[in-house]
Amino acid sequence: MTRHLLSIDDVSAAEIHELFETAAEMHDVQRREVKKLPALRGRTVINLFFEDSTRTRSSFEIAGKWLSADVINLSAKGSSTSKGESLRDTVLTVTAMGIDGLVMRHSASGAAHQVAQWLDIPVINAGDGMHEHPTQALLDGYTLTRRLGTLEGKHVAIVGDLTHSRVFRSNIKSLAKLGARVTVVAPPTLMPSGVGDWSNEAGFATCYDLDAVLPEVDAVMMLRVQKERMSGGYFPTAREYTVGYGLTRPRLALLKPGTPILHPGPMNRGLEIAADAADAADSLILDQVSAGVAVRMAVLYHLLAGEEALA
C-alpha cells in the first residue's frame, strides 16, 4: 500500500522519532559544502500548490533537490472553485505525466485526503485549509526536541488563532505523540468549535489567560493572526488582541529563563509577536526554517526512496 503523509495520524510516535533521526543526518548534510545526496536521483516530485506559499514550497523544493529528485513547481491557484476543473481531474492530469510523488497544498480542508484516494503515488500534505500541516508540526517537534533534549513531560503553550490554524491541529497531535503536555491559549472566539469535548479526548488544556500560562511552560508557540480575522469580528481591534494575546516585551519577563519561542511564520511583528520576542536569544524561529528542509528531506526520503520507507 502506498504510504502518504496526510496527517500526523499517519505516523506513530516511533516513526516520528525515526524521522527525526533521519532529519538529524540530513541536517548535517545541510552544513556541508556539497549538499546533494543521490537518494532520489531519477525521481520526479511535483509541488502542486493551489494556494500561495513561499516558505513551504521553497523548503520542499530545496529538500527534493538536495536529495537529487527532479522537482517541478506547479501553481494551480484558481482551479479550486466549483466552476473550474474538478480537483480529481486536475490531479489526475498532473500525475499522468509520470510523477513519483505529490506535495500538495490546498486552501480546502481534507483536499489531500481526497486526492490520496484517487492516486497510487505518495501524497504529502503541505497544508490543507484549516485542517493539518504535518511537516510543519514535525519540524516544530524536531526543533524543540533538539533544544530541550526531549519533549517527554514538557509543557508547551500554543497561542493564537486556533480556529483557523492547521499548524495547531497538526501540532496538537504530534506534541502528544512526543509526550508533551499542551495548553492552548486564545480568546473564546478563536477557540475551535467544540474544543471542550475535543480537548478532553485529545488531552490538552485550554485557557483564555496568557499571563497565567506563560510562567508555567517550557516552550511557547505563537500562531499567526491573519488580517481578515479582524474584519470577521473575531476580536475588536489589533491593539486589543496584542494586549490580550500578543507575546509582548513585558510578557517575555513572565517566561522562565531560556524558554524557547516558536512561530511558524510569516510573522505579524507587533501583532501576535513583538520584535523583541521574535529576535530574542531564545527565539527558534530561524532554526525552524532550517529544520524544515531537513525534516522534509527525511519525509521525502522515507516515502519515496523505496522499500525501507517508514518501516
Added chain:
Amino acid sequence: MSVVIKGASILGQKTADVYVEDGVIREIGVSTGSTSGSDHSASEVIEADGLVLLPGLVDLHTHLREPGREDAETVLTGSQAAAAGGFTSVLAMANTNPVTDTAEAAERVLDLGREAGLVDVQPVGAVTKGLAGEELAELGLMARSRARVRVFSDDGKCVGDARVMRRALEYVKAFGGIISQHSQDPSLAPHASCCHEGPISGDLGLPGWPGVAEDVIVARDVMLARHTGSRVHVAHVSTAGSVEVIRWAKSQAKKDGTWEVTAEVTPHHLLLTTDLLRGYDPTYKVNPPLRPAEDVEALRAALADGTIDAVATDHAPHARHDKEHAFVDAAFGMLGLETALSVVGTVMVESGLLDWAGVARVMSTAPAAIAGLTGHGREIAVGEPANLALVDPSAAYVVDRNDSLSLARNNPWHGRTLTGRVVGTWLRGKRTFGA
C-alpha cells in the same frame, strides 16, 4: 384497463383485495385468496400476500434540475426515480436555471412532468426573483397559472431578510399559499459552512454550520407567521432546537386558530450523522449538514409525535464532477427519492416509532395537505383515485448506487442495508413502477 391487488394489507392493517378500474378504486373486497369474486374481470392480477398497500407517496421537496442541469437529472429521470420510490407526486424546487420565478417557468416544469407521465410534478415557485432574497417573485401569477403554484420556496437559500419574509407570508394568504423556508441564518452560517459546528468540524477544520443558525430563523419565522396570520413550512428540519420551537409554535397556532406552522424532515437527517464527514467524502455534504446523534434522536421523536408533519427527500442529484472537488468546494446534496421509504421503514417502522398507517400519514396524507394537492394523499377507499404504493415491509436489501434510475450517483446509502422496499407504484391506476 383494470387491476386487482390481492391480499395486501391496507396501511398494514386489514387485508383486502383492491380492484382498480379507469384510474379509480372501484371495489375493496375481503380477501378470499385466488377465488376472490372481484378479480374475474381484472386484466391484471397482483398477488400481494404479505405486502403493505399505501397511498402513493408525496414528496414536498425534490430537485429535478431541469431546466438547466439536465446532465444531473431531468424531469423524466427524476420522475422515474420517484415512481421507483413509491411516489405519485413530487414538488419540484425552484432553484433551476432559469429559476422557477414566473408563471411561464412554472408551466414549463408542469408540462415536462406531464410529458414524463410517471408522477404528478407540481412546481414550487421561488419566493423572490432569482432567489436573490430581495424582491418578491410573481407569486400571484404563478398561483393563477396552469401550474396552480401554492408552495413557494427559495430553497437552497434562506429568505434572510425579515421584511421580505413578512411580506411573502402576508401576500400568499390571498390564494392559500405557503412559504417553505430553508432556515439558515446567512450571517451565522454563510455559504461556505458545510459541517455541523462542533467537535468534528473543529477537528476536521471545516467551516462550521451551527444548529443555532437554523433555530433562530425557525423562531423568527413562526413569530412572523403568527403576526401575519399565515402559513409557514419549515423545510428539512435538522436540529433539536428547531423541534422545540416548532412544538411550542404548534401549540400556540392550535390555540389561536389563525395561522399554521408545518415541518418536514429528510430521510438522511433521520439516520446519518456528522461523523460520516471524517473521510471528507463529498457524498455526505448536504445542506443543512448531517447533525449529531442527539439531533437525530429528537427528529425521530418529533416525526413520531407529529411535531414534524412530513418526510421529504430533498433529493438533490449532482453530476459526478460537481462532487469531485475539495469538500468545501463540492456541491451540496444527496439522492433520496428511491430510498426514502426504505429509510423510513428502517428507522421508524422497525423501531416501532411509526406503524405503516403512520408512514402513510407522514409520506402521503400530510405532505399532500400541506401542498394543497387534492388528488393525492387520499384514503384507500372506493371512489378514490388509484394512487398507490405497494411495499414489501420485510425486504432487506443492500443499496447499490449503480442500481438507480436517477442520472446521478451521489447516493449516501450505497452499501447500507435497508428494510422495506417499494415493489409497485400506480398513478391513477397506471403502473409506473414494478414488474
